[in-house]
Structures are given as structure tokens and as C-alpha cells.
Amino acid sequence: MKKLTQADMVLRHLKDHNTITTWEAIENYGITRLSAIIFNLKEQGYRIGGEMKGAFNRYGEPVSWKEYKLETNK
Numbered sequence: 001m002k003k004l005t006q007a008d009m010v011l012r013h014l015k016d017h018n019t020i021t022t023w024e025a026i027e028n029y030g031i032t033r034l035s036a037i038i039f040n041l042k043e044q045g046y047r048i049g050g051e052m053k054g055a056f057n058r059y060g061e062p063v064s065w066k067e068y069k070l071e072t073n074k
Contacts, residue, residue, distance in 0.1 A: 010037050014048070014070035021053075021067050038068050047071040 004012070009029045013020050025031040038048055049071050054064040 006031050007037050007041060010034065011041060011046070011070075014068070019067050019069045021065055023065070034068070035066075 006029065010020060010025065010031065013024070013028070020034065022034045025034040025037075031037065038050075042048055047070070048068055050066045050068045052064055053067050054062060057063050
């Protein structure tokens, strides 16, 4: 069985769940540089968009993150 690369894991997650955030990548796969993987997948021809999300942390400070979305399959 072929060992999955980080890009393989992210792509599988996007296909199964349609979106992924940095926190999901860290928590589920130990991937800490999601934006770099997304960049490489885009270079390979995958159409991946993103939307900025925001909320407040436990101290009432604003925080933001990007939620990546697979727009169409390659």
C-alpha cells in the first residue's frame, strides 16, 4: 500500500468534506503548512478557493482563518 503524502491527505479530505481549515489539517493529519500544500495543489490544476472566517477568542479578541474549498475536481 502506497504511503499517502500530505497533499494526498488534504485532497482526500477536500473530496470527502469539501472544505478544510488549518486547524483541521493540524488536528487530523499533523499538517502545519496547509497553505503551502494548497498552493501546490493549485499548481497541479486543482481548483481550490477560500473564504476568510472570523470569530472572537476566549479573551474577546478578533481572530481569523481561511477555510479552503474544493471548487471542482481536477
